[in-house]
Amino acid sequence: MHVPDGFLPLEVGLTGQGLTAGLLWFSLDRIRRLPQPTAGIPKTALLTAAFFAVSAIALPIPPTSIHLLLNGVMGIILGIYVFPAVWVGLLLQVLMFQHGGLLSLGVNSLIYGVPALLMALLFHLRRWLPERPWVTVLSGLCGSGGVMLSVGLFYGFTLMVTPDYWDEVLVRDELWRLVVWAHGPVALMEGVFTILLVQFLQRVKPELIPTVR
Amino acid sequence: MDGVQWRRGITESIGFGGYCRGTSPIHYWHPTCKLLGIGTLLLASAAMTQWTWTLCFSGIALGIARLSQLPGHYFRRRARYPGLFIFAIVITAPLSMGRHTLFQWQQIHLYAEGLSWAILIASRFGTLLLFTLTLLGTTPLPHLLAALRSLGLSPWLLDLFLLTIRYLQDLNDCVQAMKTAMRLRGGGRQIHLRHWAALAGSLLIRSYEKSERIDRAMRLRGYQAGLLYETLPPPQTADYWGAGATALLGLGLLLAAKVYPILGF
Structure with missing residues (x-):
């Protein structure tokens, strides 16, 4: 689900690059204000590599298999580091496998990174909520919400390039059907996967889930 | 892949x-x-x-x-x-x-x-x-x-990129070994979602522990952001x-x- 180069008009691509640059600047500025900012770099790099490796695993769902996006769970674990991590992961995909493109890197970063950042904020709500059952509920919401928001943004950008002579209502309805039917089950599965993963981490290595004060 | x-x-x-x-x-x-x-x-x-x-x-x-x-x-x-x-x-x-x-x-x-x-x-x-x-x-x-x-x-982004690519191959080998171990323990082709979550969790924990060791080593060597990449001749x-x-x-x-x-x- 990467937007390739050449599909979007240049104005959309450049706007995406500008917004991504702004969000990267915002994230790095917040990171620099942390007590030990450089300490987070190796942690973020290795966790980014781990997420990259895990998202390449195809989960068997007969008769096919799916790859998880994991941007919701990345938001949960990496917090403010998540947008730079997503950008690095996507740049790696462009350089290694040509998934996406150099000009559409900004748009793709927004598609994956903004939901991840929003899910990091959503998971932060547990600060004001009791541990049980809210950590489970928020984990599920973050997992599914990350996928659905990314898919929504992807189709939003796709609709932007609709030529004038397309039947806009028909295209919008068909795309919406495709969003719900093709990605609904994936979002549901990712929600369950995120709940199981967060429960596992809370049992085995609770410090991986950032503490809320 | x-x-x-x-x-x-x-x-x-x-x-x-x-x-x-x-x-x-x-x-x-x-x-x-x-x-x-x-x-x-x-x-x-x-x-x-x-x-x-x-x-x-x-x-x-x-x-x-x-x-x-x-x-x-x-x-x-x-x-x-x-x-x-x-x-x-x-x-x-x-x-x-x-x-x-x-x-x-x-x-x-x-x-x-x-x-x-x-x-x-x-x-x-x-x-x-x-x-x-x-x-x-x-x-x-x-x-x-x-x-x-x-x-x-930003030098921070470059360091993040270089460290990610440095450990990507290690972690991919680790994933392959863990998948093989799961199958050999009787997972077969149909593995429950809970097992996949445990596999992903184990990988994240390994990465986290490794990152703590790398962080200590880098600090001992006097690491500052932007020291990892090469410089080019004019x-x-x-x-x-x-x-x-x-x-x-x-x-x-x-x-x-x-x-x-x-x-x-």
């Missing part, structure tokens, strides 16, 4: 795949000037809204790719995945969108507008991919990152000429494409 694809992707990107060690003029071009020159051509070709002009850029992209002496199978293999999305558009657009029918057979219509749009998207995609692959195929990754740094990219006069010529070519064609319809040709 299997381990072989990963390994090939990483080694080719870092520049050990053989292609980055060529002797063509594009290989010898200074990375910063190359990035600026090919970057301008990329932007100018992405701004084209008529397929006739995009085809001009396709010709330039083919010329530069030919000059780089990169083998054809390098381009074919790397175009396969991104090409699938564009291929689907090129097949469906001429048959489903437009007002003026060019050809009709029973219920199937071939529309002029759809065909023109499909040619524009396909040629723009092909051109941009050729430029990108030529740039990546002739520049080792550390040099490309150093060029990006010289153009102002460009020669010929590098500047190359960047200037390609930038002028790109901007000239862009200007011509915008002025041509205004003049009423």
Whole structure:
């Protein structure tokens, strides 16, 4: 689900690059204000590599298999580091496998990174909520919400390039059907996967889930 | 995506795949000037809204790719995945969108507008991919990152990138070993989602513990952001000429494409 180069008009691509640059600047500025900012770099790099490796695993769902996006769970674990991590992961995909493109890197970063950042904020709500059952509920919401928001943004950008002579209502309805039917089950599965993963981490290595004060 | 694809992707990107060690003029071009020159051509070709002009850029992209002496199978293999999305558009657009029918057979219509749009998207995609692959195929990754740094990219992002790519191969090998262990313990082909979550969790924990050791080692060595990437020698006069010529070519064609319809040709 990467937007390739050449599909979007240049104005959309450049706007995406500008917004991504702004969000990267915002994230790095917040990171620099942390007590030990450089300490987070190796942690973020290795966790980014781990997420990259895990998202390449195809989960068997007969008769096919799916790859998880994991941007919701990345938001949960990496917090403010998540947008730079997503950008690095996507740049790696462009350089290694040509998934996406150099000009559409900004748009793709927004598609994956903004939901991840929003899910990091959503998971932060547990600060004001009791541990049980809210950590489970928020984990599920973050997992599914990350996928659905990314898919929504992807189709939003796709609709932007609709030529004038397309039947806009028909295209919008068909795309919406495709969003719900093709990605609904994936979002549901990712929600369950995120709940199981967060429960596992809370049992085995609770410090991986950032503490809320 | 299997381990072989990963390994090939990483080694080719870092520049050990053989292609980055060529002797063509594009290989010898200074990375910063190359990035600026090919970057301008990329932007100018992405701004084209008529397929006739995009085809001009396709010709330039083919010329530069030919000059780089990169083998054809390098381009074919790397175009396969991104090409699938564009291929689907090129097949469906001429048959489903437009007002003026060019050809009709029973219920199937071939529309002029759809065909023109499909040619524009396909040629723009092909051109941009050729430029990108030529740039990546002739520049080792550390040099490309150093060029990006010289153009102002944050040293934090570069360090994050270099550390990620450094440990990616280790972690991929780790995933393969863990998957094999799961199957040998009786997981079979149908493995429960809970087991996949445990596998992902174990990998994250291993990465986290490793990152703590790396962080301590880096601090002991006096790490500061921006110390991990290479520095490049200054460009020669010929590098500047190359960047200037390609930038002028790109901007000239862009200007011509915008002025041509205004003049009423």
